Amino acid sequence: MGPGTICPWRGPLPCQVWTWIEPVVASTQVATSLYDAGLLLVVKASFGVEAFSNHSTSLSPRGAQEDQQQKAISNFYIIYNLVMGLTPLLSAYGLGWLSDRYHRKISICVPLLGFLLCRLGLLLKVLLDWPVEVLYGAAALNGLCGGFSAFWSGVMALGSLGSSEGRRSLRLILIDLILGLAGFCGSMASGHLFKQMTGHSRQGLVLTTCSVSCAACALFYSLLVLKVPESTAKASKAVDMVSGTTGSYRTLDPDQPDKESVVEHPPPPGKAKPKETIIALLFVGAIIYDLAVVGTVDVMPLFVLREPLSWNQVQVGYGMAAGYTIFITSFLGVLVFSRCFRDTTMIMIGMVSFGSGALLLAFVKETYMFYIARAVMLFALIPITTIRSAMSKLIKDSSYGKVFVILQLSLALTGVVTSTMYNELYQLTMEKFVGTCFALSSFLSFLAIIPIGIVASKQASWLQYGDSAES
Known part of the structure; x- marks a missing residue:
């Protein structure tokens, strides 16, 4: 497979266009960003009517009604996130195994069907004015089809297959960039689309219809157009000091030539299989960091709806769009940093970026302060993407589906625990210190640097041994 698969704009052969996963990612993410904004606003509208009707005869202050509405929304998201996070455990690994054994598109097409059914659930809720509890069933259908865990594992597998090791980090962050740009566009439009229909029973109809349409386009494209790329990995690779892989942890510089002349030397008995240690530490770092990110992302929509910000529908859309700008800045960060730093250094830069932004977010009182905090998080996407890239260099391409889905399920499971914990903590502290x-999250983000630092130190010792063996 030529460079056209790695960098789509350079592809010399038109047939290689059909191996690009980017159109599926873009259409799916537009549908998801519209759905996420629509879900929040529909749930808020539903509980808002109930709250005002239940207190129509009372003289409770507006602040008390808003607090009750916030708790109702938070309780809804606790159950919703539990369903969304736990149900993929029943099917995602099986889909990853099937994609490795039979066809790569299995772990993409089946989750896309679940996405479509989930968005249809929200459309029917808006259209028929069903109770919000119906959305739990829609989330369950999504999860039973593999959910985001299976889908993103399939996307990462196809992206890894169509790229060389030297450019894999850039390839995967490029896919994340497409994801972010699509999410930005969807979020910017979401608030305006939500207001197109007046009246409680129909508000959000245009938005949810657009979400369903984009999800359907992604499913049909993946079924009828998308082709699986052939692996671009070389049959014989130069040895790295980590389990015989090329350039796995020495550098991410795509311009550094492979050292074909290096002779393989077996490591000493005490360092027989450093690969497993590195993978385990990368897993730990990814999970701790994901705890910080998921907690912040889950609480942020609730935070912006109440005082001191009290955002409306359009502002909510703009705020979500601001979150997607990190996909652009993280891509530019990998593009620049990969010329100078190793994987581990880039991962730690991203963790420091997010931790600093989360700490600033804890003290936000005005809208401009919120956007400053989001700007500090400009490299927040680098850690997880770079960890995936690093893992792909340590495993065989025939195991991409299983390994990526295990990582994604681990992140999803910890995300469910984090979501529940953070929503409960938010309810307890929103009257005292809403930034708790x-x-x-800031503390957890800095804590995640520890296992990555251990990887960096061990990496240096293994490379030192490799250099002495070579001499």
Whole structure:
């Protein structure tokens, strides 16, 4: 497979266009960003009517009604996130195994069917004015089809297959960039689309219809157009000091030539299989960091709806769009940093970026302060993407589906626990210090640097041994 698969704009052969996963990612993410904004606003509208009707005869202050509405929304998201996070455990690994054994598109097409059914659930809720509890069933259908865990594992597998090791980090962050740009566009439009229909029973109809349409386009494209790329990995690779892989942890510089002349020397008995240690530490770092990110992302929509920000529908859309700009800045960060730093250094830069932004977010009082905090998080996407890239260099391409889905399920499971914990913590602290959750996320983000630092130190010792063996 030529460079056209690695960098789509350079592809010399038109047939290689059909191996690009980017159109599926873009259409799916537009549908998801519209759905996420629509879900929040529909749930808020539903509980808002109930709250005002239940207190129509009372003289409770507006602040008390808003607090009750916030708790109702938070309780809804606790159950919703539990369903969304736990149900993929029943099917995602099986889909990853099937994709490795039979066809790569299995772990993409089946989750896309679940996405479509989930968005249809929200459309029917808006159209028929069903109770919000119906959305739990829609989330269950999504999860039973593999959910985001299976889908993103399939996307990462196809992206890894169509790229060389030297450019894999850039290839995967490029896919994330497409994801972010699509999410940005969807979020910017979401608030305006939500307001197109007036009246409680029909508000959000245009938005949910657009979400369903984009999800359907992604499914049909993946079924009828998308082709699986052939692996671009070389049959014989130069040896790295980590389990015989090329350039796995020495550098991410795509311009550094492979050292074909290096002779393989077996490591000493005490360092027989460093690969497993590195993978385990990368897993630990990814999970701890994901705890911080998921907690912040889950609480942020609730945070912006109440005082001191009290955003409306359009502002909510703009705020979500601001979150997607990190996909652009993270891509530019990998593009620049990969010329100078190793994987581990880039991962730690991203963790520091997010931790600093979360700490600033804890003290936000005005809208401009919120956007400043989001700007500090400009490299927040680098860690997880770079960890995936690093893992792909340590495993065989025939195991991509299983390994990526295990990582994604681990992140999803810890995300469910984090979501529940953070929503409960938010309810307990929103009257005292509403930024408690963000401060905790900042601490976890800095804590995640420890296992990555251990990887960096061990990496240096293994490379030192390799250099002495070579001499």
